[in-house]
Amino acid sequence: MTLPGFGPKAFRAQGRVAFFPAVVAACGLFAAAPALADPIGDWRIADGSASVRIRGCGGGALCGAVATAKDPAMVGRPVLLSMKPSGEQWAGVIVDARSGTKYNGYISMRGEQTLKVEGCVLGGVICGGQSWSRLK
Template sequence: MKRFLISTLAVLALGGIAHADPIGEWRVADGSATVQIKKCGSGICGFVASTKDAPGKDVKNPDPAKRNRSVLGIEVLISLKPNGDNIWSGYVYNAEEGQIYTATVSLAGQGVLRIDGCVPNGGICGHETWTRIK
């Protein structure tokens, strides 16, 4: 019985590693903000949780009605759906530019999240790495 319990725990632990998720709080690459990632329906999404400086406004948003809103609480990881082991695809909003990019988010190691974004139909891509806040 003891061997069975140990084997079962080992399988569960390995399964947790293989299917880790990014739910939690992450610091963006330049350290200027944190993003809270949570489950949203069958996928995940992320919202600005804090900023290093006084929260600014979403002044570059293409929708004039949204330009006066605070960046705190805005959704920046949008409609991310599973697309493989530890990979999610959807969209990312960059408030500094007011642009939405297609995105792939992947766990790149313990406490490391890689965000790859591309201009839709433009072929111009970039990436950054976020770190998990414990």
């Protein structure tokens, strides 16, 4: 991908490539790039009936468990297991806290305040998901 005004032709000066301006421009672009948002923290699930606390669980993976719930029996149940970075998302296992059913799953940040959570079956052929809101 070439940004407008940053291709090889943009830096030609009297038949030679102007190297210094290209380096300066590239440094400015990388310095201004925001860091990838971090999903560690507390999240309200889509229907508002519970919150999930996501934390590191070793080896660069993230895990999450029910932190608060309308049904106290749900608190402490794991819902995200071994979510490891994979590009701009984390991939691992999502557990239905009520039934214990496990799914291949993905989480990805949609800004600082929204986490997209997806579970898939049949090798990823059918996926469903929801958006969680950051609490703190």
